[in-house]
Amino acid sequence: MTLPPSPEAALDDLLREDRRFPPPTAFRDGARVSDEAIYREAEADPEAFWARWAGELHWFTPWTEVLEWEAPRARWFSGGELNVAYNCLDRHLDGPRRNQAALIWEGEPGDTRTYTYWDLHRETSKFANALKGLGVGKGDRVAIYLPMVPEAAIAMLACARIGAIHSVVFGGFSPESLADRINDAEAKVLITADGGYRRGNVVPLKRNADQALERCSSIEHVVVVARGWNIARTTQTTLKPGRDLWYHDLVAEASADCPAEPMESEETLFILYTSGTTGKPKGVVHSTGGYLTQVYATTRLVFDLRDDDVYWCTADVGWITGHSYIVYGPLANGAAVVMYEGAPDFPDRGRFWEICEKYGVTIFYTAPTAIRAFMKWGEEWVGKSDLSRLRLLGTVGEPINPEAWIWYHRVIGGERCPIVDTWWQTETGAIMITPLPGVTETRPGSATRAFPGISATILSETGEEVPAGYLAITRPWPSMLRTIWGDDTRFRETYWSKWDGIYFPGDGAKREEDGYFWVLGRVDDVLNVAGHRIGTMEVESALVDHPAVAEAAVVGKSHDVKGQAIAAFVTLKEGRQPSDELAYTLKGHVAEKIGSIARPEDIIFSADLPKTRSGKIMRRLLRDIAEGKALGDTTTLADPDVVRRLKERYEEGA
Ligand code: PRX
Numbered sequence: 142m143t144l145p146p147s148p149e150a151a152l153d154d155l156l157r158e159d160r161r162f163p164p165p166t167a168f169r170d171g172a173r174v175s176d177e178a179i180y181r182e183a184e185a186d187p188e189a190f191w192a193r194w195a196g197e198l199h200w201f202t203p204w205t206e207v208l209e210w211e212a213p214r215a216r217w218f219s220g221g222e223l224n225v226a227y228n229c230l231d232r233h234l235d236g237p238r239r240n241q242a243a244l245i246w247e248g249e250p251g252d253t254r255t256y257t258y259w260d261l262h263r264e265t266s267k268f269a270n271a272l273k274g275l276g277v278g279k280g281d282r283v284a285i286y287l288p289m290v291p292e293a294a295i296a297m298l299a300c301a302r303i304g305a306i307h308s309v310v311f312g313g314f315s316p317e318s319l320a321d322r323i324n325d326a327e328a329k330v331l332i333t334a335d336g337g338y339r340r341g342n343v344v345p346l347k348r349n350a351d352q353a354l355e356r357c358s359s360i361e362h363v364v365v366v367a368r369g370w371n372i373a374r375t376t377q378t379t380l381k382p383g384r385d386l387w388y389h390d391l392v393a394e395a396s397a398d399c400p401a402e403p404m405e406s407e408e409t410l411f412i413l414y415t416s417g418t419t420g421k422p423k424g425v426v427h428s429t430g431g432y433l434t435q436v437y438a439t440t441r442l443v444f445d446l447r448d449d450d451v452y453w454c455t456a457d458v459g460w461i462t463g464h465s466y467i468v469y470g471p472l473a474n475g476a477a478v479v480m481y482e483g484a485p486d487f488p489d490r491g492r493f494w495e496i497c498e499k500y501g502v503t504i505f506y507t508a509p510t511a512i513r514a515f516m517k518w519g520e521e522w523v524g525k526s527d528l529s530r531l532r533l534l535g536t537v538g539e540p541i542n543p544e545a546w547i548w549y550h551r552v553i554g555g556e557r558c559p560i561v562d563t564w565w566q567t568e569t570g571a572i573m574i575t576p577l578p579g580v581t582e583t584r585p586g587s588a589t590r591a592f593p594g595i596s597a598t599i600l601s602e603t604g605e606e607v608p609a610g611y612l613a614i615t616r617p618w619p620s621m622l623r624t625i626w627g628d629d630t631r632f633r634e635t636y637w638s639k640w641d642g643i644y645f646p647g648d649g650a651k652r653e654e655d656g657y658f659w660v661l662g663r664v665d666d667v668l669n670v671a672g673h674r675i676g677t678m679e680v681e682s683a684l685v686d687h688p689a690v691a692e693a694a695v696v697g698k699s700h701d702v703k704g705q706a707i708a709a710f711v712t713l714k715e716g717r718q719p720s721d722e723l724a725y726t727l728k729g730h731v732a733e734k735i736g737s738i739a740r741p742e743d744i745i746f747s748a749d750l751p752k753t754r755s756g757k758i759m760r761r762l763l764r765d766i767a768e769g770k771a772l773g774d775t776t777t778l779a780d781p782d783v784v785r786r787l788k789e790r791y792e793e794g795a
Pocket of ligand 1: 415461462536537538539540541562563564565566567568588646647648660661662663669672673674
């Protein structure tokens with residue numbers, strides 16, 4: 142097995158970690174589940190378990206078959222018809238939730254808006270009618286490129302209501318990344334905003350979108366949300382007549398009566414692009430019935446969600462966490478969801494904690510990279526706010542080092558809140574490995590056990606169960622990806638070709654006698670930078686796109702806040718000289734091509750890259766150099782001297 146390129150120190154810590162945290166008695170006593178029996182029941186009949194959860198949703202037509210499975214093709218709740226927006230909104234209108242908060246939104250400048258379930262239903266229905274008016278119908282693709290504003294959730298729900306397939310593109314992506322995603326899905330409509338606030342500045346989304354659209358022929362209309370009317374003031378962008386329309390004009394004229402389209406359970410709800418091992422991102426396709434069932438069940442049990450909870454997940458809707466645990470899971474449960482537009486350190490580093498106090502947040506879900514930043518900023522920022530309402534904390538997106546876990550537990554959770562470390566992926570759609578907070582004894586750094594009804598293990602290359610190796614999911618699960626948009630071969634090859642009928646997530650993991658999983662990080666050429674997935678090939682393509690670059694190899698190196706940072710080894714074309722200016726330019730070039738999340742931390746110029754005799758770049762050696770470690774075996778190299786020279790150069794520069 143290739144050892145995952147995760148931070149070595151953190152790995153050592155993980156391997157030594159033996160602290161245990163049973164659920165606090167007060168928590169367990171009131172928890173939705175406080176009994177191990179749920180694991181046994183689900184294991185005895187997983188299909189019956191999932192069918193019970195599906196049965197809590199509203200179906201226009203009942204399903205005939207819980208699961209049909211012919212690997213890798215799964216059909217969950219076949220024959221059943223439902224609508225996701227109906228389940229997230231209409232279902233709550235007949236009871237006491239009708240006028241309760243669904244979305245509590247705060248903009249970065251401090252403006253706020255609260256939507257009740259009834260409000261959100263009305264706004265969604267109006268916008269759904271507006272989309273219909275633009276010719277959007279069932280199965281059409283709609284790209285959404287928005288900041289964290291309520292309209293992002295409304296746009297997603299409006300698509301779901303009429304059976305259109307949304308493809309949300311994170312607002313931090315470049316025009317080129319946006320264009321690639323629009324073109325791959327052949328989206329008909331793009332929904333964007335004049336801008337969104339980030340650290341006091343306005344991110345010019347419409348200007349990016351205009352640049353992207355120069356390369357897109359499928360888009361017929363662009364709907365523009367006026368976020369603060371900053372279009373003329375800051376971005377100087379205008380609307381293109383005939384193509385672009387203001388969101389507020391469209392909804393002003395639209396009827397609030399829009400019946401929810403019955404969708405067959407297996408019909409596509411959304412596409413979400415994620416990075417893989419090639420330069421081209423994959424459009425992960427999610428279904429309707431299975432997806433909603435698992436996000437509904439996991440939100441309820443993993444977060445122990447109650448009617449009086451105030452739930453805040455700090456992810457962006459541009460990522461799967463935002464889809465499943467800001468929008469669909471919590472709203473299907475009728476939760477009060479906090480949504481925040483901006484940066485955690487604006488106007489100061491206490492912003493998140495002020496928000497927690499202001500809205501009385503009880504459940505808080507964030508990424509380890511954020512926790513490490515909070516640790517670095519210091520406890521005094523946390524101490525300024527009253528966090529006594531918090532009762533449960535969660536993490537997602539990358540392995541959490543025990544030091545950060547313990548800090549989160551002590552400083553944010555006041556030693557009374559259980560922590561749920563949730564392992565899952567864009568492809569899994571919903572949480573897969575996690576504690577149940579009223580049942581599971583937690584261990585810092587371990588995501589603990591598979592969720593009831595999920596079957597996970599660790600396998601060797603050849604498929605034997607081993608204590609340390611590749612994480613594997615051995616049974617189909619309701620919210621599993623159904624394919625990669627337009628590329629079913631890649632779907633089969635990436636996830637289903639390692640073992641027979643078993644899903645390969647691409648992560649390394651280990652397990653101890655207690656059966657707890659310790660997910661150690663990616664085993665493929667995918668990096669996890671500040672909780673964001675970035676393919677090394679994407680960054681390499683961006684680098685070689687620059688006229689000065691002949692060849693590039695990208696690896697991850699440990700970073701104390703981001704988990705991993707990007708180190709790029711670059712060979713220049715004849716006649717080009719390495720310089721600090723060029724390194725700076727290349728970093729900027731990558732940020733411009735992909736988005737600033739992909740900006741390399743280090744650029745290391747080299748006359749040659751270490752290659753095997755067959756010409757394959759030896760990334761393992763590059764990783765060792767970037768980590769400042771002793772070099773491993775170099776005997777297979779065509780020219781062992783290359784790597785010695787590189788190491789010297791790196792150490793000089795470091
Ligand atoms: O490597 C694992 C890591 O994040 C990857 C999935 O990234 P993405 O599809 O962007 O989804 C992130 C949000 C679900 C996984 O393959 N990962 C995610 N959660 C954890 C994790 N690694 C360790 N522990 C976790 N809790």
